[in-house]
Amino acid sequence: MVDLFEKLKMEAGPLAKYSHLPDDYFFFPKLEGEVGPRMHFMGREVLNWSLNNYLGLANHPEVRKADTEATERYGLANPMGARMMSGNSVMHLEFEKQLADFVKKEDAMLLNYGYQGVVSIIDALVDRKDIIVYDAESHACIIDGVRLHIGKRFVFPHNNMENFEKQLQRATKLAEETGGGILVITEGVFGMSGDMGNLKEIVELKKKYNFRLLVDDAHGFGTMGKTGAGAGEEQGVQDQIDLYFSTFAKSMASIGAFVAGQKHILKYLRYSTRSQIFAKSLPLPLVVGGMKRLELLRTKPELKENLWKIVHALQGGLRDRGFYIGPTTSPVTPVLFKGGVGEAANMAMDLRENFHIFCSVIIYPVVPKDVIIFRIIPTAAHTMEDVEETLTAFSELKHKLDEGFYRKEELVSVTKGM
Secondary structure, three states, X not given: OOOHHHHHHHOOOOOHHHOOOOEOOOEOOOEEOOOOOEEEEOOEEEEEOOOOOOOOOOOOHHXXXXXXXHHHHHOOOOOOOOOOOOOOOHHHXXXXXXXXXXXXXXXXXXXOOHHHHHHHHHHHHOOOOOEEEEEOOOOHHHXXXXXXXXXXXXXXXXXXXXXXXXHHHHHHHHHHHXXXXXXXXXXXXXXXXXXXXXXXXXXXXXXXOOOEEEEEOOOOOOOOOOOOOOHHHHHOOHHHOOEEEEEOOOOOOOOOEEEEEOHHHHHHHHOOOHHHHOOOOOOHHHHHHHHHHHHHHHHOHHHHXXXXXXXXXXXXXXXXXXXXXXXXXXXXXXXXXXXXXXXXXXXXXXXXXXXXXXXXXXXXXXXOOOEEEEEEOOOOOOOHXXXXXXXXXXXXXXXXXXXXXXXXXOHHHHHOOO
C-alpha cells in the first residue's frame, strides 16, 4: 500500500513528465494585452495564431458594449441558483429559442460549459443496456463522457466508414440482446486535424441501422455552412442530426454552450443533465452578450467571409510551399513536421523568440512520438500581412529543421536559465 499522493508522483500523467520545464513558456503560457492577432508574450509583442476567436468577436465594439452594459445592469451574480430552482429568466429562454432557430432545431438548452456539458449529456442519454459508437479522434470531453458509460462502447478509426459500419453491426447485435439503444457520437469539425466528420455518410446508414446521432460541432458552429450553422449545414444533413452541440468558446468568443434537438428530448435533458441541475445558472451578462454575438453571426456574413479569406490565403500559401497540413477542410490549420520533443521545443522557441510568432505546438502523447504539429487558428481579425509574415517564418523553420539545426542543442540547454 502507498500513500495516495506518493502514487501520484510515481504515476504522473503523460504531460506531467515535462512539468520541470519553465512555467509560463511551453506550458501554461501567459498571453497579455487586448485579445487579438497582436499580443504580448514574455514581455514582447507576438503575432498570435492561438486564439479560438474565429470571427474576431472578442473585441468587436458591439460585443464589448453589450457585455459592459449587461454587466453594469445585472452584475455577474444574477441569477442565483440552478435553472431548475431559482436561476431561470426570460432572457435564458429567449437565447435558447434564438439558438434553436439558428441551427434549425425545435429546441435548445443552454449549458454553463462545453466540456462538462458533453460529459453530462452522454451520461443522461445512455444506461447500462445502451451502446455507444464513437470516432477514435473525438475530443477529450466525449472520451470522458464515454468512460463514464457503464454499458458497452465501440470505437471506430477516425472517419473510417467501413469500420464504422462494422461497429454498428456489433452494437446492433448487442442492443438486441440487452434491449438497449445505440448512440453514435462524432464531431462536426475535428479540432486537431481540421477535417469534418463524415456526417453525410453516417446519417445515410440510418436507413440500415437504428441509432441516434450526437454531433459536437465546437469548431464548425459559426465557421461552416452557408449561414454558419455548422458542419451539418455544410454537408446538407443538419435535419438528420438528432442532437447538435456547440460551445460559445470558439466562434462566439465567450463562455457557455448549448445543445439542440427535438423538443421532447430537450425536455428530458433539462430534467436529467446533472451538470446543469446541480450548477449555478449561466450569468445574465453571458446570456445577453451571447445574444449579441449570435445576432452578429446572423447579420454580418462578412465576418465569416473575412475569416475564410485569411484561411484560404494561409492554407494555400502553406501548401504551395510544400507544407503538409493534412486533410483539413476548415479554418483549423495543423502544420505537420517530423521530429521529437527536443526539436519541437527548439522550433517553438525559435518561432517565438526570433520570429515573434506564437501558435500552439502539439507533441507526444497527443500525436505519435515522431510527429510535431504547430496548430494555427486563423481569425477574421488577422490580415494578409500577418499571413505573409507567417509563411516566411515557417519556410525558414522548415529549412532549419531539414538542415538538422534543431538537433544541435539538447532540450535542457534551450530552457536553461529561463
